[in-house]
Amino acid sequence: MPLLDPGARREYLEPAAVILAGVLAVVVFGLFMHARANSGGQSGEPDPIAVPTTTADQIPIPLPSASLPPSVVPVDAISIERVPVAGIVDLAAEGTIDWVHWGEQGRFSLERDAGGEFAILEGTPTAPRVRHTSSPQRFTWRGGEPMAKTSGVTSGINTCGAGNGFTVTAPAGTGRNVLTVYVGAIRARGDIRIKLSTGGEPVTDILENREPTMTTAAYVISYQASGTGKISVEWITGATFDDKCGGVSLQAATLS
Known part of the structure; x- marks a missing residue:
């Protein structure tokens, strides 16, 4: 079979590259959705940003300063x-x-x-x-x-x-x-x-x-x-x- 000249090769290769890029995009998107399904995602909305939480026993509670009770002053x-x-x-x-x-x-x-x-x-x-x-x-x-x-x-x-x-x-x-x-x-x-x-x-x-x-x-x-x-x-x-x-x-x- 005779070899194609460079111009002919570009004519065939460029459409093949576009098709291959589309196939790869579909595969990547499928893998991404599969990963979301396994992680519990049910909708197309993005995951909420995780906010660190603090439990009640970790919250510092201000305590009143220790003081002596007021002395009782006798009355006349x-x-x-x-x-x-x-x-x-x-x-x-x-x-x-x-x-x-x-x-x-x-x-x-x-x-x-x-x-x-x-x-x-x-x-x-x-x-x-x-x-x-x-x-x-x-x-x-x-x-x-x-x-x-x-x-x-x-x-x-x-x-x-x-x-x-x-x-x-x-x-x-x-x-x-x-x-x-x-x-x-x-x-x-x-x-x-x-x-x-x-x-x-x-x-x-x-x-x-x-x-x-x-x-x-x-x-x-x-x-x-x-x-x-x-x-x-x-x-x-x-x-x-x-x-x-x-x-x-x-x-x-x-x-x-």
């Missing part, structure tokens, strides 16, 4: 209870911090706890001031000064006339304390007023007795201050029902 608070006086009052047992008795050795005498360090104090006395032995209750103590002990006394101090009375003070702080004051009234109205030096509202009460015999009561005063200070108890004759000597009396006090 007073509560009182007026109770009947027991037949026998053991001052040494009740007054774990301090105790005081008035009047056993005279109208200006104070019999007190030798180890109490003068926590309970009396304010400036007002006139008149009279020793009495009219208490229907008896007061006992041990470890006292200047009287070391007693099995029971009925003494105290008394004042006459409206406006006259007594003042008792004790330390106050952020801890809770109890001050018990043993008082009385003879033909008079006794007015009590209790106040903390650190603030708060005063607390008041009255004890009235129109009879010639003494009526007694114990004021149990529970208190707590917002700082260091003192509590003051004023026991004053608010009114008298006797022109001679109607007034209030003071027998003892304890602090615990």
Whole structure:
């Protein structure tokens, strides 16, 4: 067979190259669709772009900074209870911090706890001031000064006339304390007023007795201050029902 000249060869080869290129394109497209079918693709849409995900346990959670709870600041608070006086009052047992008795050795005498360090104090006395032995209750103590002990006394101090009375003070702080004051009234109205030096509202009460015999009561005063200070108890004759000597009396006090 005679050989084709170069021009003839181009005439036959160029159409064959186009046909071969088309066949290759069809094969490549078929292989591509087959690969998509095996990978789970169901449509002709392009695969979505994979976005990296973060699980919940990988997300950093901001934690509050550790801090101490705010300190509780005590408020200036007073509560009182007026109770009947027991037949026998053991001052040494009740007054774990301090105790005081008035009047056993005279109208200006104070019999007190030798180890109490003068926590309970009396304010400036007002006139008149009279020793009495009219208490229907008896007061006992041990470890006292200047009287070391007693099995029971009925003494105290008394004042006459409206406006006259007594003042008792004790330390106050952020801890809770109890001050018990043993008082009385003879033909008079006794007015009590209790106040903390650190603030708060005063607390008041009255004890009235129109009879010639003494009526007694114990004021149990529970208190707590917002700082260091003192509590003051004023026991004053608010009114008298006797022109001679109607007034209030003071027998003892304890602090615990």
